[in-house]
Amino acid sequence: MTEESYIRDVVEQIRCVRARDGIxxxxxxxxxxxxxAYEEKGVTHEEAVRKAVQEMGDPVxxxxxxxxxHRPQTDYKLIGMAxxxxxxxxxxxxxxxxxxxxxxxxxxQCVTLLLSFCVMAGMYFLDYSFIARYAYGTxxxxxxxxxxxxxxxxxxGRIPGIMLSYLYVPVFAGILYRQRNxxxxxxxxxxxxxxxxxxxxxxxxxxxxxxNIYMVCTFLIFLAAAKGWFSVNKKRAAAIMTGVLVLxxxxxMSVMVMTGFFSIYGFQAQRLLVWLNPKQDAQGAGYIxxxxxxxxxxxxxxxxxxxxxxxxxxxxxxxxxxILLQLICNYGVLVxxxxxxxxxxxxxxxxQIVKRQKNQIGLMLSAACFMVxxxxxxxxxxxxxxxxxxxxxxxxxxxxxVYTGITxxxxxxxxxxxxxNERIITDKTVKRPTWKLMVKxxxx
Amino acid sequence: MxxxxxxISGSTAMLILRLLEDRDMYGYEMIETLQxxxxxxxxxxxxxxxxxxxxxxxxxxxxxxxxxxxxxQRKYYSITKAGRKYLKSRxxxxxxxxxxxxxxxxxxxx
Numbered sequence: 355m356t357e358e359s360y361i362r363d364v365v366e367q368i369r370c371v372r373a374r375d376g377i378x379x380x381x382x383x384x385x386x387x388x389x390x391a392y393e394e395k396g397v398t399h400e401e402a403v404r405k406a407v408q409e410m411g412d413p414v415x416x417x418x419x420x421x422x423x424h425r426p427q428t429d430y431k432l433i434g435m436a437x438x439x440x441x442x443x444x445x446x447x448x449x450x451x452x453x454x455x456x457x458x459x460x461x462x463q464c465v466t467l468l469l470s471f472c473v474m475a476g477m478y479f480l481d482y483s484f485i486a487r488y489a490y491g492t493x494x495x496x497x498x499x500x501x502x503x504x505x506x507x508x509x510x511g512r513i514p515g516i517m518l519s520y521l522y523v524p525v526f527a528g529i530l531y532r533q534r535n536x537x538x539x540x541x542x543x544x545x546x547x548x549x550x551x552x553x554x555x556x557x558x559x560x561x562x563x564x565x566n567i568y569m570v571c572t573f574l575i576f577l578a579a580a581k582g583w584f585s586v587n588k589k590r591a592a593a594i595m596t597g598v599l600v601l602x603x604x605x606x607m608s609v610m611v612m613t614g615f616f617s618i619y620g621f622q623a624q625r626l627l628v629w630l631n632p633k634q635d636a637q638g639a640g641y642i643x644x645x646x647x648x649x650x651x652x653x654x655x656x657x658x659x660x661x662x663x664x665x666x667x668x669x670x671x672x673x674x675x676x677i678l679l680q681l682i683c684n685y686g687v688l689v690x691x692x693x694x695x696x697x698x699x700x701x702x703x704x705x706q707i708v709k710r711q712k713n714q715i716g717l718m719l720s721a722a723c724f725m726v727x728x729x730x731x732x733x734x735x736x737x738x739x740x741x742x743x744x745x746x747x748x749x750x751x752x753x754x755x756v757y758t759g760i761t762x763x764x765x766x767x768x769x770x771x772x773x774x775n776e777r778i779i780t781d782k783t784v785k786r787p788t789w790k791l792m793v794k795x796x797x798x
Numbered sequence: 799m800x801x802x803x804x805x806i807s808g809s810t811a812m813l814i815l816r817l818l819e820d821r822d823m824y825g826y827e828m829i830e831t832l833q834x835x836x837x838x839x840x841x842x843x844x845x846x847x848x849x850x851x852x853x854x855x856x857x858x859x860x861x862x863x864x865x866x867x868x869x870x871q872r873k874y875y876s877i878t879k880a881g882r883k884y885l886k887s888r889x890x891x892x893x894x895x896x897x898x899x900x901x902x903x904x905x906x907x908x
Contacts, residue, residue: 379873383824383825383826383870383873384848388826410844410845412845413845416845416848416849423852423856712861
């Protein structure tokens with residue numbers, strides 16, 4: 355048996371095509387080393403190769419064993435969670451959310467549910483490393499999708515895809531990956547892209563979401579620098595990033611506030627002041643916070659709240675951002691706690707996937723997804739309990755907005771794909787594909 | 799001297815991790831070193847070694863990296879913190895087993 359035929363027999367047993375090249379190279383190197391050792395003992399080249407191949411062991415047995423190790427794996431825990439969340443989310447929206455007052459949209463919600471499943475399944479089977487390979491193309495694609503959602507949302511009663519902006523976060527992780535070993539120029543470019551991302555998000559989704567996305571992107575760029583992605587002095591990189599990404603925006607904001615320029619965004623400042631002291635605008639923007647306080651005084655451990663305004667006041671209506679409070683007002687704090695526990699479990703599972711990652715792109719992308727899920731769950735719970743601004747933030751899965759459904763389906767699907775390919779995709783395999791599909795061996 | 803295969807198969811991972819505790823190595827180097835250190839008792843086949851190395855890497859006991867030596871790109875393996883911990887527990891287990899076997903053999907012989 356020749357070296358070529360031996361290795362071909364081994365790799366043919368391995369179903370995962372992406373794992374084949376690395377294994378073939380490693381086995382080929384071994385045969386070459388063994389051949390050289392025999393040749394040093396005076397054996398002819400042909401005989402040395404024959405003996406070296408013979409000593410490798412049965413190629414089919416070796417291949418089958420390697421196939422077992424390098425096969426894709428399924429995260430049944432996260433799939434189970436996503437499935438339960440989809441079903442539970444649907445019933446929550448139906449019982450206490452938007453559908454409770456607009457049952458005519460039940461068909462649309464079913465389509466949203468189905469679409470979310472399809473997107474999640476699509477992401478699951480997709481090779482996630484495409485985000486690293488085609489980072490800028492993906493950035494353009496996400497922008498087009500958001501613009502499309504904005505155009506489609508023009509019209510009465512249609513809600514734009516605000517949450518879609520969160521898809522920029524994993525894309526930014528891909529952009530960071532492309533800057534590896536690029537030195538200070540790459541660091542500058544990455545920071546520039548972060549600012550561009552923040553500007554796009556501000557245009558599409560407003561101040562709060564921009565602040566969230568900016569925060570997560572800052573965490574990711576610091577993580578990339580800590581992992582040595584830019585191949586620069588880590589301390590100097592940290593100082594530059596702190597200056598440009600943290601201190602500069604703070605200084606700019608301060609100047610804008612002091613010079614009065616900030617007054618054009620008076621709405622944002624007003625929102626903050628009203629949240630701190632709702633009574634100053636009790637009939638306007640402060641109403642929701644006063645209502646929140648009143649509701650929390652009225653809720654019970656089990657069962658519907660006494661004299662709940664949220665349940666009777668049609669001007670507030672069931673909204674996605676306050677869905678947790680709606681649930682608590684209808685069924686009691688205990689049921690609300692179950693939903694919070696489910697969000698905690700989802701975040702923990704996402705974090706566990708981050709911790710498992712050995713390859714750099716898997717780590718960065720899973721960290722991006724985890725941070726977005728964690729931040730949105732946390733802010734959602736805090737705003738429902740009155741400890742944070744009430745915004746258009748939407749919980750994972752418990753929303754009747756189709757774009758929110760798609761956003762979280764992409765994030766969860768991405769996590770599933772990362773878990774699935776954990777033993778297959780390595781940093782060495784993240785490269786643009788070539789037309790060479792077969793494993794080729796150099797002939798002596 | 800040849801040894802019953804079943805006797806060493808369970809401890810191969812331990813032996814490999816022990817070798818890597820001293821320094822990072824590539825596959826062929828591990829087989830050579832193991833053979834040398836065991837005075838030709840453990841002659842490991844590449845077909846056994848590579849699936850084992852990949853499996854240990856999957857369990858996060860090992861990590862691998864490419865390194866160029868004498869103009870040739872090689873895949874080196876390095877033991878991780880989890881790998882060291884696992885090695886310690888397996889070594890203790892092995893020592894306990896060895897002592898027990900020796901006790902029994904001692905009784906039989908004696």
